[in-house]
Structure formats: C-alpha cells, structure tokens
Amino acid sequence: MANKLTIQQVAKATGLSVHAVRYYEKAGLLAPIQRASNGHRCYSSEDVVWLEFLIRLRSSGMSIQQIHLFAELVRHQPANVQERRLLLEAHRDHVQKSIQDLTENLRIIELKIKHYKHLEFTGESDKNCIFWKAYLEKISDDKLK
Numbered sequence: 001m002a003n004k005l006t007i008q009q010v011a012k013a014t015g016l017s018v019h020a021v022r023y024y025e026k027a028g029l030l031a032p033i034q035r036a037s038n039g040h041r042c043y044s045s046e047d048v049v050w051l052e053f054l055i056r057l058r059s060s061g062m063s064i065q066q067i068h069l070f071a072e073l074v075r076h077q078p079a080n081v082q083e084r085r086l087l088l089e090a091h092r093d094h095v096q097k098s099i100q101d102l103t104e105n106l107r108i109i110e111l112k113i114k115h116y117k118h119l120e121f122t123g124e125s126d127k128n129c130i131f132w133k134a135y136l137e138k139i140s141d142d143k144l145k
Contacts (some may be wrong), residue, residue: 004036005043014051021051027064029054029071060095 005061011018024030025041030050034042057067064116073084 003045005045005048007041010043010048010051013048014055016051016055024051027117029064029067033040034068057091061098062091066091076118127141 005013007018007021010016011021014021025033028098033047036042054067054071057070058064062070070087071086073080073087077083082142114124118124
C-alpha cells in the first residue's frame, strides 16, 4: 500500500484526536484499516480524504446515524448513487435552513448591539429591553417604509 500513514499522522492531517480516529473506525465509518506486521494501523491517503468528508458532514450537523448510513451505502452499494445523492440533498437542505436561521439570529444580535450603542451614546437606560420584541418590530417596520 502506497502512502502508509500512522494513526498520529491521520489525526494531525484531519484535526481529529487519535481517539476520534479510532471511534470513526470502530463505528464502521471507515473501511477496514490494514495493519502493519507490528499490528499498528496503516492508513492510506484515501482514508484521510474520506475522513475529511465525514468530518464535514458531522460538523455541518449530520447525525452519526446518517453518516453511518451514507458510509454503508458507499461501501455496500457503490452503484446506488441515487440514494446517496438524496441523502446529501436532504442534508444540504437542512444546512441551508440552519444558515438562514443563523443569519436571522445574527441580524437580531446586531440590532441589539446597535441598540446598546445607542443607549451608551445617549445615556438612556435600558427600559426598552423588556419591550425588545416591539422594538424589533418597530425597526423592521421602519426599514420597510
């Protein structure tokens, strides 16, 4: 096998801990890893690329169960790309919704910061804090005009 990598090298390349690399392997998310004559794991560069993709799925909110399903489909049904595509499309839709939600949350946080800056500048109290929803609606209405 070309490009034999140790588990430490894989951990460094992917940003995972050695423990996490072992977890991905034990969970069946990686194809069986070859071992050297001394029993140490020998990873390939393809294993690293696969792990990097799995990390992206996980960090974007895909559950371990869905990642496992995806890995099983890749390993046991290589010709069935439609099911994998549908799984990834559903995840993409979930990620896009999360981005929209985060964008809206960021907008509200930015409005609150702007509100506090205004209070600091004018020396007013934060009496509007308890009327925050009404304040946001007023600002939103003003922007629409």
